[in-house]
Amino acid sequence: MNRRVTVLTAVHAPSARFLPDAYDSLCAQELPQGWEWHWLVQEDGRTDTVALHVPDDPRVTFRQGRPGRPGGPGVARTLALAHADGGYVKVLDADDRLAPGALARDLAALEADRTIGWATSRALDVLPDGSTVGFPGDPEPGPITPGTVLAHWKSHAFRAPVHPATLCVRRDLLLALGGWMALPASEDTGLLLALDAVSRGWFSAEVGLLYRKWDGQATGQEAHVDPAERAARAAVAEARALALTDLGWRRPG
Structure with missing residues (x-):
């Protein structure tokens, strides 16, 4: 395995203004000796505005999707995965x-x-006033046994015990599962449940992500909590995880 981690970012026009902050946080990372990162920024759709916010850095690659045809963050990430x-x-x-x-x-x-x-880690919400709020009920740090995430998610109103936005995953495993689910939302939770079905995971109790809360984010829109769509997203994500479990496929150690 090469000593590189690919950082994958889906972006659309409203969130593009935050890219410099994400970049600064990436540049501040101290990697083990011999390791490097490559940042893939994939626009969901094609506009003239996002590129203006992409840093000029040889470690950063920017690509766009179809003009006028946004597919959501899962589609953007999976397209970018082709270049990971x-x-x-x-x-x-x-x-x-x-x-x-x-x-x-x-x-x-x-x-x-x-x-x-x-691997996943603790996340903090960053509120508009700059203050931070943690999530209650983080699991114990260390290995996560397969099936743990699904069991918690089902018993806690479709809330996973770890935050999917903190995910770091082996590339071959991500490809084997087909990337992110083709859903308008919860595509990252669907992937997390599939990973939990086939492989051990990890949780770090140290804060790994600052999750910005703002008016334009996708999870803050009314459509995100539509009861019928939410139930459908949950049903297909659970069915996929259970099918993987029933088939008995496990990632080799």
Whole structure:
């Protein structure tokens, strides 16, 4: 495996103004000796505005989708996955920031144990006034046994015990599962449930992500909580995870 982590970011025009903050948080990461990152920024659709906010850095690659045809963040990330050239893929949403040390902790967990397929970490909401709020009920730090995320999600009103926006995953495992689900939302939770079905995971209790809360974010829109759509998203995500479990496929250690 090469010693590179690909950082994958889906972006649309309203969130593009936050890209410089995401970039600064990426540049502040201290990686283990010999490691490097490559940032893939994929626009969801094609406009004339997003490129203006993409940093001029040889470690950054910017691509666009179809003109006038946004497909959502899952589609954008999966398109970008075609160009991921690292052994690991780290998610970083355009409006979020990595906390100091996040990448190094992810790599430490994944490099130390080949049976760990994916890693997550504690996240903090960043409110519009700049204050931060944590999530209650974080799991114990360390390995996550397969099936743990699905069981918690089903018993806690479709709320996962770890934040999918903090995900760092082995590239081959991500490809084997087909990337992100083709859903208008919860596509990252659907992927997390699939990963949980086939591989051990990891949770770091140290803060790895600062999750920005703002008016334009997709999860804050009325459509995101439409009861019928939410039920359909949950049903297909659960069915996929259960099908993987029933088939007995497991990532080799």
